[in-house]
Amino acid sequence: MIVCHCQGITDHDIHAAIDWMRAADPQTIITPGKIYHALGKAADCGGCMPLFLKTMRTNDNLEVPMELRGLKRPGSTQEKRYEGRRHRHRLSQQGSPV
Numbered sequence: 001m002i003v004c005h006c007q008g009i010t011d012h013d014i015h016a017a018i019d020w021m022r023a024a025d026p027q028t029i030i031t032p033g034k035i036y037h038a039l040g041k042a043a044d045c046g047g048c049m050p051l052f053l054k055t056m057r058t059n060d061n062l063e064v065p066m067e068l069r070g071l072k073r074p075g076s077t078q079e080k081r082y083e084g085r086r087h088r089h090r091l092s093q094q095g096s097p098v
Helices: 011-024 032-038 049-057
Strands: 002-004
Touching (some): 002 011, 002 049, 011 049
């Protein structure tokens, strides 16, 4: 089945790339970008991404290696949104000169 019409990528191509990457490096984290790169292609419009991801998820070799699971520290995601900027770094829309 064709998954990406822009680049002519099939579900077979995606599965072959995943299997090849897993065989080459059992600890690699496989992403859509790495699959495109392994196939010598690049994402174009992105319209295929939902089907691309769905196809990836059906591959048994996609799992994160056991020794890399659970490495994320609790509370390190988006709970801390401080980006190093001063408080109120944007100009107010009220009272701005027109």
